Amino acid sequence: MLLALCCLLTLPLRAQLASQSADTGADTSVGGALRSLANRAQLVFVGQVISITRKSGVVEVAFRVDTTVTGVSSGDGYILREWAGLWPPGMQRYHVGDRAMVFAAAPSEAGLSTPVDGAEGVVPVLLQADSSAPLLDVRRLATRVQRAEGTALATLGEYASLDEVTAVVRGSRDPHWQEPHKLPVPIVRRPVLFDLPEGAPLIPISPRALRGVADAQ
Numbered sequence: 001m002l003l004a005l006c007c008l009l010t011l012p013l014r015a016q017l018a019s020q021s022a023d024t025g026a027d028t029s030v031g032g033a034l035r036s037l038a039n040r041a042q043l044v045f046v047g048q049v050i051s052i053t054r055k056s057g058v059v060e061v062a063f064r065v066d067t068t069v070t071g072v073s074s075g076d077g078y079i080l081r082e083w084a085g086l087w088p089p090g091m092q093r094y095h096v097g098d099r100a101m102v103f104a105a106a107p108s109e110a111g112l113s114t115p116v117d118g119a120e121g122v123v124p125v126l127l128q129a130d131s132s133a134p135l136l137d138v139r140r141l142a143t144r145v146q147r148a149e150g151t152a153l154a155t156l157g158e159y160a161s162l163d164e165v166t167a168v169v170r171g172s173r174d175p176h177w178q179e180p181h182k183l184p185v186p187i188v189r190r191p192v193l194f195d196l197p198e199g200a201p202l203i204p205i206s207p208r209a210l211r212g213v214a215d216a217q
Contacts, residue, residue, distance in 0.1 A: 026146040030160065031168050031179040033120075033141045038172035040116045041103040043071035045078060046125060046162070049098040058112070059087050061094050063102065069169050071104075078104065081113050099125040101136060101165065120144065125162060134162040135183065159183045 027033040038044055047063040054060075061080040065073050080102075087093060103121035107113040115121025124137040139158045164180035 027141075027144050028146055029179055030138050030141050030145060030182065033144055034123075034138075034165060034168050034180075035172040037103040037116050037121055038070060038169040040105065041071065041121070042106040043073055043078070043104045044069040044101065044169055045071075045073055045104070046101050046166075047078065047099070049094050049096050049100075050077075052092075052094060052096060054084065054087075057084050058082065059084050059093075067166075069101070069166055070172075078102070079113075080104070080115070081107070081111060083112055086114075093119070094122070099127065099134075101125060101162070101169075123165075126159065135159040136162050136165045138165075138182070 027036060045063070045065045046067040046069065047065045049061060050064050051062040052059065053062070059082050061082065063078045063080070065076050065078050082093070101123045103116040103123075105114055105116045105121070120140055123141065126135045126137055128135065136159065138160050142158070160180040160182055164178075168178070168180055
């Protein structure tokens, strides 16, 4: 009886995911994958997870909306309402503090909502330590790009400028769109573990030496 009830409750969500998949063709680039997500999303925004609440059969993930890319958002927040079956014990699909560009599908008849293509519709945003423009982590999207048999995944080009991706998404139906430039993994500055005397030269220190200093502290 419980199994039948769960199947009944998830029918709208499964139908929604099936209709999303039916509209997709093979992606030939990361930009093409982004355009595919955008064309099937009711709302695209950049925001941050501020709370995760488990309710009866549902997990509500509340986002603070920092930028609305396409669609119309009501206010400065958005709540994903996902079937609790997608959150088995010990598994966290999102974490408070996560930043992402979210491609949100229209809610189902049961009031459930999910990103387009599941986890691929939540693309992580990386804030750089040196206050440079934010980046989008497109490694997951890169795995769905069609490539010739025997061709390995690229080791570089795992990130893209958030500004460039935003332009691609907003112009997702523009036939003259431009592929966002792929960028290598950014260098994150390590924290300063000690103070240098004034005027002392800056000497490169290996990661092993830094670990030794940390252990000594």
